[in-house]
Amino acid sequence: MLPPLKSLPVFETVARLSSFSLAANELNVSQSAVSHQIKILENHLGESLFYRQGRNVELTKEGRHYLDVISNSLLQIAQATNQIKGEQTTRIRLAVYSSFAVYWLIPRLPDLKRLYPNLELSIEMSHGSPDLSDRTADFFITVEKEKRGFLFEPLYQERLFPVCSQSYLETIKNELNITPNNELADQLSTKPGSLADFSLITSYSIYDRHTEDWKRWFANLKLPLPDSIQFHRFSHLMLAYEAAKHSLGIALVNDYMINEKDEETPLVKLPCHSVKTGENFYLAYKESRRNEDAIKFLRDWLRKEAKALS
Template sequence: MSVPFRAIHYFAMVARRGSFSKAAEELFVSQSAVSHQIKLLEERLGQALFIRKGRQLLLTAAGEAFYQNIEEPLAQIEREFSQLQHGDAGFVRLASYGSLAVKWLIPAVDRFRQRYPNVDLTLTMLTEDGGFERALADCFITTQPPKSGFEVTHLYDEYLYPYCSYDIRARLDELRDPSALLAFPLLSATYTFAHATPGYDWKMWFKQGGKRLPNNAKVHHFSHLLLAAEAAKHSHGIALLNEFMTTQREREQELVRLPMHGLKTGDSFYFVVPSTLSNRSSIQVLRDWLVELCQSQQAISAY
């Protein structure tokens, strides 16, 4: 049995406008044509979808339930049609790691929307690498770009720097030697390096500074940078953090970067987009804005 798409479209328009006449005006058809399609739909469903109370046109319980179920799918169809029709659609979905989105993208995204008010940007979380499905997003920020079929733009190379609370910073005297940090617990994020053992980030940081992490060093272990950062904010110790995982407010009020060397993790972050979508203007302006944002962040971070 075929689905009466025209009748469903007319029904959604009437439900949205609360009026047969207003729906007819927007659809550029007669009011009788709208009434006819609604009658056909009600006959097919075997239920009344609208009821009149005085001069008001209201949805019945069945009509309300039906409208709630079809409203978002119809909106999605309209968005997809617009993208195919215009090519340069202003709707773009960006997927990134959750911690990067929370700490870096969310605080900055309002500036993007102010600069490009006609671009409808939606953020979503990238939970694992390799899942670059079109159903998830139009473009992605990742450390593992696909090898073919995508346009790849380098954003930044990841470095870790020692961060602590302002309270701990006030209690640190000499910082010429990495060993000065051993007066406080070291907060380690295991997930930062693939297949790393606990404390590996600090072992590599000390090695980078020409020292060896003592066996008796007090190291507290966390799975992710986000957790280590929260612990550092609460004066639990000193953490090695990616500056893109800290907000400007945190750096001004809660976390201070110690003037010591950084550790390159070997990871780089990339903006990737399917080659078939790379010419869309909304994606191009988003890519250029992200590159600019990264450059600004690196300039501010440089000591």
Template sequence: MKLPPLRAVQCFEVVARLNSFSKAAEHLNVTQSAVSHQVKLLEQYLNEPLFNRSGRSFSLTDAGSRYYHEVSHSLTSLASATQKIRFGEPGHIRLALYSSLAVKWLIPRLESFKHDHPDIDLTLNMIVDESDFSERVADCFITTNPPKGAFASQFLFAEKLYPACGKTLWQQLKNQPLPNELWEHPLLSVQYSESEQRTADDWQQWCESGGLTLPTNVKINHFSHVILAAEAARYNLGITLIDDFFIASQSDNQLIKLPLYGVETGTKFYFVYKKSRAKQSDIITLSRWLQAQWAEVKAKTS
């Protein structure tokens, strides 16, 4: 496929569309002589005059008119295809995030987002810890491992875990001395790694944060995901450590946050997108909405 000099084609299209060499130069942010040079270059390449020139006035030749309609359509298609690759389909955003955030926090709020922004179609995609930050996966991400370089990151919140249990178990605990009474019930621990050795690092960290010692004889049940531990706690199978957003997002109030201190794990969550899409209105809207939602959670749980 042999293409004409594209810069020259662009200059010709703008001159023909604006019917002015001076306006075309201003639009392209170049000199008028540079525009004239590019148009002459294209005419030489085509071996055909594109404009009838008479003093300061000019008009398209028949060949120029036919060529303008063809290249105008082609340049519009090229610009549209480029915009879709750089910025995605207008009004449609694919957001990739962890399943725990999606299921327990974002999905319950989607109705609110759709009500406030009916022109944006938000699609969710699940990711694991080491996500492929590619547009094949999503247009933007919520992650704890923000990439560098071509990506922009906006801080959302820092994870802070609190002991929580189901309503029935809470009835047994609420009049008992805490935290000592915790050790009389199963502790639900989350361990994401596939190591065969079972540990309770989350509960160890919580105890150390409060100057406590985790008893060696306490019963610990292990789960591979926080959603599983949270559901087990809801059904009164023990006490788990969970972030505020889980508790704040539930509609049935079956998970009770115990009146005990929380521990910051050091894990931080970020909203991530390509820097080239920083001015995309849909991305800006979603970013502001996410910030507002977490501010609301913080206000409810502080």
């Protein structure tokens, strides 16, 4: 038996906004009308769909499951309606890690806009792995690689490499009595451990503890982490990047945080080895939505742009 169909878009809106009043504003109806439709649906299902907590609401376990099942169906109904009406849906929500969004994605968005001027992209920034659900976004960049109903495409294998500001680079060269850049490359290729003579910037957002990033970098050279290193400690890779930009020392950052084609990039990649973190980034989207134009546009563009990171 079909549920009361009028209640379904009301349920989806309340679940997405976590609020009866915000849902009422979006749907242009009264809050009591929203509450009435939710009550009708709950009575039909015989289950509570929301926990009420003052002005905010939260999905119950049954509510989350029901939303996951029906949300894609509602989207397909809307798309079929738009196709019959001759309207093409080009709105899409992309969930992406904060550092990836700030340093890699946003600088490239003008190119995406020129290529696909009708694509309306909304960015959902995440500090951790985003929940792979229509409630969160339509398209994801994630290190997750398995969930039923989703397709995953490899995007990027994460590496960390040392960077510093231009002024701190001059400090390094002065301390090592080096003038030409090629001599710096020679010095760091034969004695990469000499970086331990300078202040190093560490963050724990990748390995969950400070100095582990540099410990692995030195271990890759079969060298121990020297006890004499002066560390500046930060919680997140973005803070380490900013600290290096302000000449606090040498940081380990991702490939995607440096755009070597940009002459205004505030950091310089030092001529020495990188270390793989073991994490792989993937493009993820629902298999049932793989043929949507917005999904295909964004997928193809991201794959093309990511080739430079390989």
